[in-house]
Amino acid sequence: MAFSPASDAKSEADWKVWVQKLSDRYQEKLATPSIAHFIYFNKLGESAFVDFQKRARFVKAPCKTCQLKVTWESQHSVLVQDLNSSHKMTFKVGQSETFAWKKNLYFSSYEVDSRKRLRVFIHDLSDPDLAKKRKRRFFSYDPQSAYVAQWVWLPSPRSIKMQRSDGSVEEMSALAQLHFSMGDEKGSLSVYDYAEKESVVREQDNVLLLFRDLSNGRQTYGAGRFMHLDLGKKVGDIKTGDKIRIDFNYSYNPPCSVSEGFHCPLPQDFLNSDIQAGEKYDKLH
Secondary structure, X not given: OOOOOOOOOOOHHHHHHHHHHHHHHHHOOOOHHHEEEEEEEOOOOOEEEEEOOOOOOOOOOOOOOOEEEEEEEEOOEEEEEEOOOOOEEEEEOEEEEEEEEEOOEEEEEEEEOOOOEEEEEEEEOOOOOHHHHHOOOEOOOOHHHEEEXXXXXXXXXXXXXXXXXXXXXXEEEEEEEEEEEEOOEEEXXXXXXXXXXXXXXXXXXXXXXXXXXXXXXXXXXXXXXXXEEEOOOOHHHOOOOOEEEEEHHHOEOOHHHOOOOOOOEOOOOEEOOOOOOOEOOOOOO
């Protein structure tokens, strides 16, 4: 694998700090591996019904009264009601605000994306696979798994129907592409508008890349991996032809790899190379 050095190249020490942060994050009590279900609210006043008996495959926590109504009650609070009793609780909107509903069953919520939608998570600490899900493994650092790519803006946003891990399809816009060489192979990755508003994306200084490669289903997650790319400047300040460094040592598994309550976009860009860098994946069963 040929690597063209760039002035913003990170060291192995930087990578080790990143690996430790990702590993520590999964050890937090209500980290992604504990998520058994989530709800999206598009506007205030919306309600959703959760029947844990129908979610038995995902929720292991004991729950005698398993039917709940969850309502985005106000800008700062969510109401949870037990439909089989008078029991109800209100908790604050905020990523760090949580409360226990039943033994080993927790709720948390926070606002997401430019449309100010609310995402409510249900965490199950009774999952027998939770300890295994919390462990993260990575390939050894490989400086040859970094490349210098050329940024190319598309003439106009290209609409793409992106499949998600729950079987649904979401329409997204591709704004640009990153082209690079991987030895004898050519690689290309798309830059998407995840904020659903191009003006918001242009103000950001990082982008999320999704990719598949020949290692998927063997050493790495079958559906592909993600990678956040720090650009060092705003997306809107990048011009076609600018050189961007892509380092696959910083690729990681999507949240749906450890949480069936998460619905992730499935990478469409395929790289015809066996990328032995970044996060590995161990099947749970």
